[in-house]
Amino acid sequence: MKIGIVGLGLIGGSLGLDLRSLGHQVLGVSRQERTCKIAVARGATDEAATDLALLADTDLIFICTPIAHMRSTVSQLIPHISLETILTDVGSVKASIVQEIAPLWRNFVGGHPMAGTTESGIEAAQHGLFAGNPYVLTPTETTPSDAIALLESILRPLQVRLHRCQPEAHDRAVAWISHLPVMVSASLIAACLSEADPDVIKLAQALASSGFRDTSRVGGGNPELGLMMARYNRAEVLRSLLVYREQLDRIIHEIDHENWTTLEETFQQNQAARPKFMK
CATH class of the missing domain: 1.10.3660.10 (6-phosphogluconate dehydrogenase C-terminal like domain)
Structure with a gap:
């Protein structure tokens, strides 16, 4: 599957490392060219760029930016992607994110991997960061069931403990x-x-x-x-x-x-x- 990641820090970079090891093609976007180069060199992405247009043909996109930038990131993504593309995020707060993004994109599934370290940045990315840890999905009554199912099928091989609950x-x-x-x-x-x-x-x-x-x-x-x-x-x-x-x-x-x-x-x-x- 062709998967996009916006934000190549600890979480985004670690997702890329694991997803590529499972055979997925991973395309990454970062605001900094230096980060893009490191992500490719470390094997976190197949390709990386500063332009969101790189993700035009992806099936699933993880939004791994800081919470404050998630809504604007989705707004900027929308002109480039297919209506069938599934979007998900990794923010540690869910209600405000879901309330802001769900109206913008039908195939959005709120998510939160309960994993991390005290370090940050693409240099801190590591294989197996999510294994054995909870990964929470927060779909609402309007979230398409096939979007949830596809996202879960991608996450299960990461050996996470999947949970579903309301954003609140x-x-x-x-x-x-x-x-x-x-x-x-x-x-x-x-x-x-x-x-x-x-x-x-x-x-x-x-x-x-x-x-x-x-x-x-x-x-x-x-x-x-x-x-x-x-x-x-x-x-x-x-x-x-x-x-x-x-x-x-x-x-x-x-x-x-x-x-x-x-x-x-x-x-x-x-x-x-x-x-x-x-x-």
Whole structure:
């Protein structure tokens, strides 16, 4: 199948590597000529260019641009592609994207691969990035079933765990397990930096190990992604942050009042609950 990818960063480049390894012809578009050359050299695309006209004869196109540019990208694509071409995106927010793009293109299927690293750009692209991870599709009642079926047939060989849900349900769920962790992780780093004693900061940096590495990873990643989460999933991110703040206040209260038994019960409940999120 001839597949197009607009946006050759970590996600777009990794999709290209995997799709080409499965025998698909992959054509890529990036705003930068340098990125196009690297994508071809690395084997992420068969061809790459800065002109969307390259994708005129593709069967399926992945929109892998930042969320802020997705609608304009689709508008610019429309004059070049067939009405039968299927469009999908990889944005981490779905309701706003689906609301904007679905009216423009009948064969649009919202998508979100739940995979990534703290690195960005075509240089960070890697084989097998999506294997074993969830890949969420958010079709609506007007999404053609044959478009969904074709997209799923392309994604299954990537060994992803496919899920379907409504765009609004997606945004509420990922606020808890993806967007809130980014905000909390970023706050952790900022809190550490607020230490007034420079010697203590240096010691903390020297002693930081797996605990800090794990909890700070997503907060120390691509700043643009964190901003897009907050901006385009604002209501759900705020709701999750407010609930999280309530939980912090509870822990502060228990420590302040030396309610060690209650605090231990909280930690025990959390220990029991965590495996359900690690399937």
